[in-house]
Amino acid sequence: xxxxxxxxxxxxxxxxxxxxxxxxxxxxxxxxxxxxxxxxxxxxxxxxxxxxxxxxxxxxxxxxxxxxxxxxxxxxxxxxxxxxxxxxxxxxxxxxxxxxxxxxxxxxxxxxxxxxxxxxxxxxxxxxxxxxxxxxxxxxxxxxxxxxxxxxxxxxxxxxxxxxxxxxxxxxxxxxxxxxxxxxxxxxxxxxxxxxxxxxxxxxxxxxxxxxxxxxxxxxxxxxxxxxxxxxxxxxxxxxxxxxxxxxxxxxxxxxxxxxxxxxxx
Amino acid sequence: xxxxxxxxxxxxxxxxxxxxxxxxxxxxxxxxxxxxxxxxxxxxxxxxxxxxxxxxxxxxxxxxxxxxxxxxxxxxxxxxxxxxxxxxxxxxxxxxxxxxxxxxxxxxxxxxxxxxxxxxxxxxxxxxxxxxxxxxxxxxxxxxxxxxxxxxxxxxxxxxxxxxxxxxxxxxxxxxxxxxxxxxxxxxxxxxxxxxxxxxxxxxxxxxxxxxxxxxxxxxxxxxxxxxxxxxxxxxxxxxxxxxxxxxxxxxxxxxxxxxxxxxxxxxxxxxxxxxxxxxxxxxxxxxxxxxxxxxxxxxxxxxxxxxxxxxxxxxxxxxxxxxxxxxxxxxxxxxxxxxxxxxxxxxxxxxxxxxxxxxxxxxxxxxxxxxxxxxxxxxxxxxxxxxxxxxxxxxxxxx
Ligand SMILES: Cc1cc2nc3c(=O)[nH]c(=O)nc-3n(C[C@H](O)[C@H](O)[C@H](O)COP(=O)(O)OP(=O)(O)OC[C@H]3O[C@@H](n4cnc5c(N)ncnc54)[C@H](O)[C@@H]3O)c2cc1C
Ligand SMILES: Nc1ncnc2c1ncn2[C@@H]1O[C@H](COP(=O)(O)O)[C@@H](O)[C@H]1O
Numbered sequence: 163x164x165x166x167x168x169x170x171x172x173x174x175x176x177x178x179x180x181x182x183x184x185x186x187x188x189x190x191x192x193x194x195x196x197x198x199x200x201x202x203x204x205x206x207x208x209x210x211x212x213x214x215x216x217x218x219x220x221x222x223x224x225x226x227x228x229x230x231x232x233x234x235x236x237x238x239x240x241x242x243x244x245x246x247x248x249x250x251x252x253x254x255x256x257x258x259x260x261x262x263x264x265x266x267x268x269x270x271x272x273x274x275x276x277x278x279x280x281x282x283x284x285x286x287x288x289x290x291x292x293x294x295x296x297x298x299x300x301x302x303x304x305x306x307x308x309x310x311x312x313x314x315x316x317x318x319x320x321x322x323x324x325x326x327x328x329x330x331x332x333x334x335x336x337x338x339x340x341x342x343x344x345x346x347x348x349x350x351x352x353x354x355x356x357x358x359x360x361x362x363x364x365x366x367x368x369x370x371x372x373x374x375x376x377x378x379x380x381x382x383x384x385x386x387x388x389x390x391x392x393x394x395x396x397x398x399x400x401x402x403x404x405x406x407x408x409x410x411x412x413x414x415x416x417x418x419x420x421x422x423x424x425x426x427x428x
Numbered sequence: 429x430x431x432x433x434x435x436x437x438x439x440x441x442x443x444x445x446x447x448x449x450x451x452x453x454x455x456x457x458x459x460x461x462x463x464x465x466x467x468x469x470x471x472x473x474x475x476x477x478x479x480x481x482x483x484x485x486x487x488x489x490x491x492x493x494x495x496x497x498x499x500x501x502x503x504x505x506x507x508x509x510x511x512x513x514x515x516x517x518x519x520x521x522x523x524x525x526x527x528x529x530x531x532x533x534x535x536x537x538x539x540x541x542x543x544x545x546x547x548x549x550x551x552x553x554x555x556x557x558x559x560x561x562x563x564x565x566x567x568x569x570x571x572x573x574x575x576x577x578x579x580x581x582x583x584x585x586x587x588x589x590x591x592x593x594x595x596x597x598x599x600x601x602x603x604x605x606x607x608x609x610x611x612x613x614x615x616x617x618x619x620x621x622x623x624x625x626x627x628x629x630x631x632x633x634x635x636x637x638x639x640x641x642x643x644x645x646x647x648x649x650x651x652x653x654x655x656x657x658x659x660x661x662x663x664x665x666x667x668x669x670x671x672x673x674x675x676x677x678x679x680x681x682x683x684x685x686x687x688x689x690x691x692x693x694x695x696x697x698x699x700x701x702x703x704x705x706x707x708x709x710x711x712x713x714x715x716x717x718x719x720x721x722x723x724x725x726x727x728x729x730x731x732x733x734x735x736x737x738x739x740x741x742x743x744x745x746x747x748x749x750x751x752x753x754x755x756x757x758x759x760x761x762x763x764x765x766x767x768x769x770x771x772x773x774x775x776x777x778x779x780x781x782x783x784x785x786x787x788x789x790x791x792x793x794x795x796x797x798x799x800x801x802x803x804x805x806x807x808x809x810x811x812x813x814x815x816x817x818x819x820x821x822x823x824x825x826x827x828x
Binding site for chain 1: 431448450451452466467468469470471472473476485509514572573576596597598600601603604605607608609611612613614615616617631635636637639640641642643644645646647648649650688689690691692693694695696697702704708732749750751756757764765782785786787788789799800801802803804805806807808809812813814816817819820821824825
């Protein structure tokens with residue numbers, strides 16, 4: 163069995179603060195982390211390997227500092243890691259990212275499963291996974307919350323997907339691409355041994371020249387979308403009206419009255 | 429990956445750009461001139477911030493241009509489940525109507541399903557001038573492959589200028605596949621759409637970085653300009669059964685044996701609520717102290733005919749299932765009334781509920797950030813306030 167996990171290094175958005183006076187982002191000292199959803203993707207790949215044997219390869223496209231994200235995956239137990247790093251890749255939107263990753267996956271060779279996170283918390287798009295699957299012409303199963311059954315001989319997989327109405331049970335042919343939500347598992351912590359292994363691990367680095375890519379389709383050049391403006395979100399209109407009272411009972415009463423009087427509850 | 433070009437002669441070292449870089453890629457070098465680090469993604473956030481115009485992005489090399497000229501019309505994908513269209517589709521229809529009118533063009537709906545003609549007629553009532561209807565047993569329940577292949581063929585044949593899909597699980601699944609096939613830009617999870625004066629391009633406005641910033645995105649050279657649109661952001665339009673419109677039937681592309689996936693079942697949790705559609709949501713956080721805390725929320729929600737939501741802290745603690753989580757990594761909701769009980773209002777939680785029409789916060793800490801976005805605030809202990817509110821509402825709603 164071979165599983166490939168696509169991971170991304172992202173700024174920890176909980177640490178991003180807004181400067182109230184200037185309305186701009188304060189980025190100083192914001193740490194970089196492995197995209198939280200991707201840790202669930204790594205965990206699921208490791209679980210599949212524990213059950214069926216085989217190999218887990220993690221891959222990321224990013225600056226050289228993304229090496230630390232790959233090392234974290236190795237510390238968790240991934241077998242090998244590949245960094246796609248080239249200034250030609252820079253500025254890629256989800257189209258160009260999926261294109262580049264799919265070319266790298268083709269170079270890796272045979273695989274049974276690709277795991278991605280549901281979305282990356284910096285861009286929040288969730289488009290890269292479907293993009294990769296489409297580029298590779300394989301089936302995609304998004305928002306997976308349970309991997310119910312995997313049959314490597316019959317080349318089938320059965321999963322539960324978290325959709326608006328509940329959990330949808332789907333059966334699909336392998337190979338396929340799975341994007342995971344956080345319900346799927348509890349990611350393990352790296353072990354001391356794993357951390358040591360990660361420190362020593364050699365990370366394969368591929369540049370544009372190592373991949374069979376069309377230079378017009380990668381990086382900013384290959385990206386159909388353009389970010390033209392960044393601004394701070396508009397504040398919510400209006401002020402908070404505090405409901406005061408002598409007792410909790412009275413406060414609750416005033417609130418109930420307000421909600422009915424303002425026709426918020428009818 | 430230095431993408432940004434700096435005019436060293438012009439840079440004054442004021443540092444304005446350092447502040448706005450979402451990736452922390454900029455710094456000042458020993459000569460007090462801006463230096464670009466490897467983390468730069470070329471997003472361009474800094475360019476307009478520079479007071480002396482010293483920053484620019486490299487001119488993108490012209491590609492073999494596909495002509496954008498032959499493309500016209502605004503399209504909306506109408507999502508259906510169990511022969512019912514999702515309200516998100518009609519919201520997009522309302523917004524799509526405005527965009528189409530502004531562009532002086534037509535609005536078309538894409539309805540894919542089985543025995544779905546009634547939905548096609550509804551689409552016309554909600555504002556579509558025409559409907560592309562693909563009615564086939566293979567399309568009864570959404571699956572990526574058959575749906576994506578049909579939309580790709582329709583786009584190739586009819587060449588729309590703008591194509592909107594809902595940012596639901598199905599919409600995002602589908603849009604990512606379709607945009608990749610066609611090779612066009614796709615902007616996820618938009619909360620605002622405008623037509624730019626002059627260029628007539630679609631300005632796609634969306635939150636990023638967990639709702640910390642808003643980004644405006646364009647797709648100048650490829651068509652259609654595709655976007656997924658967030659639920660409950662645009663108003664529901666009124667339906668008018670007497671509106672005229674044309675239904676154009678198109679065939680399915682794949683037959684059942686060409687489709688690699690099968691839907692086996694849908695598991696619906698007991699007491700499961702569709703948060704996305706709820707008009708009233710009573711939500712609880714870490715302040716509830718344990719799973720029992722949710723009992724009093726359920727009682728309040730029952731009186732109001734609403735659903736129960738939760739913060740991530742409550743979900744992570746195992747007090748309630750993930751399906752109830754509201755926020756950046758949970759669901760996005762926009763009810764008429766959102767009552768947050770024992771929730772501090774972290775930015776990731778706000779990302780999923782700040783567009784609610786009315787927000788009520790119940791929290792014992794007057795400094796909790798939730799009060800900054802609430803319309804009504806009640807500082808107090810939720811364990812006494814919530815049951816009292818339930819009783820007060822019961823009395824007034826004559827449900828005692
Ligand atoms: C990548 C990422 C994604 C995230 N996504 C989400 C998300 O989707 N949704 C989400 O909600 N969070 C999300 N978070 C977590 C978020 O940052 C906060 O940690 C979380 O929302 C806090 O939940 P809380 O408000 O319930 O808990 P707390 O912040 O601990 O707040 C509890 C509140 O309850 C009040 N309280 C306590 N006891 C009482 C009482 N008896 N009566 C009244 N008030 C009381 C306290 O004053 C406090 O304000 C995310 C974080 C990260 C890093
Ligand atoms: N640069 C990247 N390198 C590797 N994987 C990525 C990259 N960007 C996105 N992904 C994968 O795609 C998922 C969705 O990302 P996004 O489409 O950006 O929300 C992530 O959770 C990752 O699994």
